[in-house]
Amino acid sequence: MDKYLDARFERVEKALAILIDSIAKFNPSEKLADDLATADRQLSKSLQELERHQNNHARIQQLRADTAALDAQTKDTISALWGMRKEVKNTATTTYPPTGPKYGFTTAELLNYARRISRNTLPPPGITNGVDMNTTSSFVASAASPFSGGGVKEELPSQDAQTPNANASFNNGNTPAPTTAPTPTANGQPANNASFASNATELPAHLKPYVNPTEGGIFLPWPTEDTIRSGALASYQQLVNNGINPKGYDPEEEEKRKAEEELARKEAEEQARLEREAQEKRVREERERLARERERARQEEARRGNTVGGVSGSPTTGGDMQKKKQFTFLGGDDDDDEDDE
Amino acid sequence: MATDPMSVDSSAMEPPAPPTNATDEPKYGGFTRFEIELEFVQSLANPQYLNHLASRKLLTNPAFIAYLDYLHYWSRPPYLKYLTYPGPTLKSLELLQQEKFRQEIISPDLVQALIMEGMRAGVEWHRDG
Structure with a gap:
């Protein structure tokens, strides 16, 4: 240039x-x-x-x-990144404890399980255990508010100090020990009557269960004492108390065995009865046969006696013959005398 | 409920097999071991039952404590799905591992508190759900 x-x-x-x-x-x-x-x-x-x-x-x-400038910036950025990465890698991270083993399951299994346990995990409708479901207030607060206990919201004007207490006593009556428990006198009949008289829309306590079956019901998310008392463990204890070793003992099997024994015994009895009857029948037939034979023999003898006539000559024999003759005439008593001989 | 004499050195047993259709299982008073242990572990969910166990001095018996530890197999498949009161049952199993809890469950106040808490949790868990 x-x-x-x-x-x-x-x-x-x-x-x-x-x-x-x-x-x-x-x-x-x-x-x-x-x-x-x-x-x-x-x-x-x-x-x-x-x-x-x-x-x-x-x-x-x-x-x-x-x-x-841009090169420098790039370099700066890269070096910052590198430094950051190093820092991140060197950061001491919190090591969470292992969350436990994971188990696989299928949706069908999950739904089946949910259906099976729902009876024990979800309270029946209307049962609130005294918790006010319409607000987010805590349990204690709802127990303190008088008209929220039995799962029904009742619109009541506020009354004097004693009457709300009475209502609280039968709304929350079955929830064990609310923290602001009414005084024992509030449970009494006069208080309830007062509440009935002073407010016509409020049912007396003894009618409430008829209107609302879940009145005062509670829900327990565990087996109740009755359930435990009527379960397998209780029957196990019963066996132990009766001095039976429950190991290998099965009441059903036992029952079956007893029934079989009973059946066998009855069969044996029946058999014995039949045999006895057969025996008796045989004895009777034998006796009848003997009787017939004796009768025949006597008749034979009588005929011979008539024809021969006192051949034996002994008086006893003669008397006997006479007696027999006499009995022959009498007929009906014959058997008895035969037995006596 | 069991009043069998228990010794600490009783051999650790394997959990009973989950129910099958086999009928030749040994029976204890007409029930399989599986049935009895299932019922027992679920009974533990009841605070009053825990209090009853404590009053029988079972919760201080080392063998019984070892048994409670053994019952932990209920928190794993395939046994887990047989629990019909899963929440309170597993919670009780965990709480029973703590010595402090085992000592204090004898107190009626704690039993009452547990009952109130359980009843409240039983209706509140699904309130917003």
Whole structure:
């Protein structure tokens, strides 16, 4: 650029010098003046170019500075990042205790379980255990407010000091020991009567359960004493108390065994009875047969006695024969005498 | 309820097998070990029952404490899903591991407080849900 400019300057100077020379020799020439003018115009053009060049140069300088600045910023950022990362890595983190093993389950299992336990985890509708479900107030506060106990909101005008207490006594009567327990006298009949008389919309205490079955009901999220007392452990204890070793003892099996024994015993009895009857029948038949034989023998003898007539000759035999004859005539008593013989 | 003599060195037993259709399991008074232990561990959810156990001096018996520790298998599958009072049962199991709780459950005040707390929690947990 410098050379370029220098050449132009030189040309202008030369043209000027030639012109001055020509003027000095008093021989001015128009051509020389034109040369000078052309040289001057070219110089001006060059100067403009120079200006643009300078501007561009300045711009380049500025851009370089910008680049450098941005480079520096990038470097700073990266180094800050690096430092940060190092710091993060070196930070002593709180180590939480392990949250325990995780177990997989399916949605169906979860829903089944929820259905199964809902009976014991969700109170029946209307049972609030004395907690006022309509506000976010705490249990103590709701126990203190007289008309929120039994799950029904009753709109009652405020009364004198004694009557709200009476209401509290039968609204919260079954919730064990509210912190602001009414005085024992508030439970009494006169107080309730007073409340009934003074406010016609309030039912007397003894009618409330008929209107609202959940009146005073409570919900316990654990097995009640009755449940425990009627459960397997109780029957186990019962066995122990009866001196039976429960191990390997099964009342159902036992019951079954007893029933079988009973059945077997009955069968045996039946069998014995049948046998006895058969025996008796045999004995009776035998006896009848003997009786018939004796009868036949006696008749035979009698016939022989009639035909032979006192052959034996002994008086006892004769008397006996007579007696027998006599009995033969009497007929009906015959058997008895046979037995006697 | 169990009044069997318990000794500390009674061998640690494996938890009973979860119920199957097998019928040849040994029975204790007509119930399987699984049934009896399930009922017992759920009874522990009842503060009054805990108080009853404390009044029988069972909660200071090392063997009984070891048994309570053994009952922790109810907090794991496959047994967990048989608990029908899961919340109070597991809470009681945890509380019973603390010596202080075992000593103080004899107090009627604590029993009463636990009952009130349980009744309130029983109806409040689903209030906003």
